[in-house]
Amino acid sequence: xxxxxxxxxxxxxxxxxxxxxxxxxxxxxxxxxxxxxxxxxxxxxxxxxxxxxxxxxxxxxxxxxxxxxxxxxxxxxxxxxxxxxxxxxxxxxxxxxxxxxxxxxxxxxxxxxxxxxxxxxxxxxxxxxxxxxxxxxxxxxxxxxxxxxxxxxxxxxxxxxxxxxxxxxxxxxxxxxxxxxxxxxxxxxxxxxxxxxxxxxxxxxxxxxxxxxxxxxxxxxxxxxxxxxxxxxxxxxxxxxxxxxxxxxxxxxxxxxxxxxxxxxxxxxxxxxxxxxxxxxxxxxxxxxxxxxxxxxxxxxxxxxxxxxxxxxxxxxxxxxxxxxxxxxxxxxxxxxxxxxxxxxxxxxxxxxxxxxxxxxxxxxxxxxxxxxxxx
Numbered sequence: 001x002x003x004x005x006x007x008x009x010x011x012x013x014x015x016x017x018x019x020x021x022x023x024x025x026x027x028x029x030x031x032x033x034x035x036x037x038x039x040x041x042x043x044x045x046x047x048x049x050x051x052x053x054x055x056x057x058x059x060x061x062x063x064x065x066x067x068x069x070x071x072x073x074x075x076x077x078x079x080x081x082x083x084x085x086x087x088x089x090x091x092x093x094x095x096x097x098x099x100x101x102x103x104x105x106x107x108x109x110x111x112x113x114x115x116x117x118x119x120x121x122x123x124x125x126x127x128x129x130x131x132x133x134x135x136x137x138x139x140x141x142x143x144x145x146x147x148x149x150x151x152x153x154x155x156x157x158x159x160x161x162x163x164x165x166x167x168x169x170x171x172x173x174x175x176x177x178x179x180x181x182x183x184x185x186x187x188x189x190x191x192x193x194x195x196x197x198x199x200x201x202x203x204x205x206x207x208x209x210x211x212x213x214x215x216x217x218x219x220x221x222x223x224x225x226x227x228x229x230x231x232x233x234x235x236x237x238x239x240x241x242x243x244x245x246x247x248x249x250x251x252x253x254x255x256x257x258x259x260x261x262x263x264x265x266x267x268x269x270x271x272x273x274x275x276x277x278x279x280x281x282x283x284x285x286x287x288x289x290x291x292x293x294x295x296x297x298x299x300x301x302x303x304x305x306x307x308x309x310x311x312x313x314x315x316x317x318x319x320x321x322x323x324x325x326x327x328x329x330x331x332x333x334x335x336x337x338x339x340x341x342x343x344x345x346x347x348x349x350x351x352x353x354x355x356x357x358x359x360x361x362x363x364x365x366x367x368x369x370x371x372x373x374x375x376x
Contacts (some may be wrong), residue, residue: 007266009058012095014065014246015088017047018257019073020275027137028167028195032259032273033071039275043258044080046282048087050256053287055091058254058264063088064095065243065253067102074108085117099242101160104153105139106146115156121241122153123160123191128167129177136169143177150185158188158239165217166195166210175213179220186224188239192217193232215356229312231358248311250304258288266295268303297323298373302366305348309341309362314349324373332368336361 020033021040066088073081081102088094101121104111114122126146128134134141153159163178182190194214218228226234230248233241246253255262259273272278272290281288295303301323308315320327329348333341340354340361354361 009061009265010252012062012064012252013058013264014067014243014251014253015063015092016243016253016255016257016260016262017066017068017084018070018255018260019068019076020071020258021076022070022072023075024138024140026139028164031071034275037076039279040076040080042279043275044076044084046279046288047084047257049282049285050288051084051087051091053282053285054254054256058092060093062093062095063098065099065101065246067100067243069103072105073102074104074110078110078113082117101241101243104149106141106149108149111149111152114153120157121160122157123162123189124149124153125162126181127162127164128170128174129181130170130174133167133169133174137167150187154187160189160191160241161185161187162191162193163217164193164195165214170210170213172213175217178217182221182226183224186236188236189241190221190226190234191232192221192234227312228355231310231355245311248307249315250300250307261291263303266300268293268295268299298369301327302369305369306362306366309348309350309354309365310358312349314344314347316347317343318346320348327372332372333365336364341365 018032020031020043021037022029022033022035023037025033025035066085068081099121100117100119101123102114102119103123103125104114105125111122124146126143127137127139129143129146131142134143150159150161161181165175167174192214194210221234222228224236226236227238228234229240230244233244235241243253245251250263252264253262254264255269255271257271258275258278259271261268261270268291269289270291271288272281278288301320304323305315305320317327317329320329329341329343330337333348337343338351340351340357342349342351350358350361
């Protein structure tokens with residue numbers, strides 16, 4: 001099979017499974033998630049039906065990465081996760097070197113059992129190394145819980161630690177604690193997000209304080225030897241998240257579960273975010289799409305460049321020209337090159353300054369591509 005840029009599905013895809021249950025909602029969360037666990041078993045039965053449907057639609061495709069996110073996958077019964085993996089193994093071809101990531105909270109009760117599922121990458125949502133901040137945003141764990149979970153996970157898997165900068169009651173000391181955690185444990189991978197996006201032009205002194213904290217945290221992590229390979233993601237010794245790279249490289253992946261989305265060849269889809277509709281459609285043997293479309297050249301170009309510029313490697317200019325023959329970055333982005341964008345190794349990339357203002361830069365890039373298409 002050919003690459004997704006040609007419109008055909010690749011030989012290897014990623015699987016994302018959305019587990020939308022949390023025992024409680026954190027104050028900052030805007031993901032599709034539910035606290036009513038009476039639906040858990042019925043939801044998983046629908047998810048298993050969706051796995052079966054996709055296995056019939058993609059019978060010869062190999063699965064290279066699996067990622068279970070949420071919600072809080074570590075809040076549901078372990079046996080449901082176990083049965084889900086059994087179905088995936090039974091219905092799909094699995095690559096020998098597959099990457100299997102699961103998100104867990106630091107109070108996960110069964111983290112040691114994940115090894116039996118062949119999980120080899122664990123993403124722990126610490127968010128802040130400050131118990132007062134964690135309480136304020138209604139996280140159900142302490143920093144000590146994180147240390148316990150980290151040590152267990154590290155014994156059998158690569159580990160990512162998630163941090164969020166800009167949480168209520170955060171202080172400079174919070175960031176110092178975050179940096180100390182990374183320096184002490186040296187996890188394989190670190191994700192550092194801003195609660196309120198730092199790329200938009202800041203208007204208040206409070207915003208500037210958060211911006212400065214974010215910058216200090218990023219620079220400290222880079223000084224420890226971490227490679228900032230994506231705007232918010234940092235890897236040690238090449239420990240990139242292979243699954244997420246499929247998103248950023250606009251490659252092929254199947255999204256399973258309520259509100260999950262996928263990209264296959266030129267197909268882009270998103271499942272219904274309505275719990276009842278998702279379950280009802282799958283009970284009736286049909287997919288639960290809320291949106292389903294086939295990208296034309298322009299839309300595929302926009303998605304490829306929008307996602308690719310998030311990576312330090314950027315996106316191949318040759319690939320972009322296969323999508324749009326007359327694409328000329330030197331002409332289109334002449335005033336952005338140097339400060340925000342650069343062309344290096346035949347790829348279009350963002351500079352560090354571009355990373356710092358990525359929302360504005362990416363919006364500008366997409367606007368210019370739209371104008372380019374109108375004027376062709």
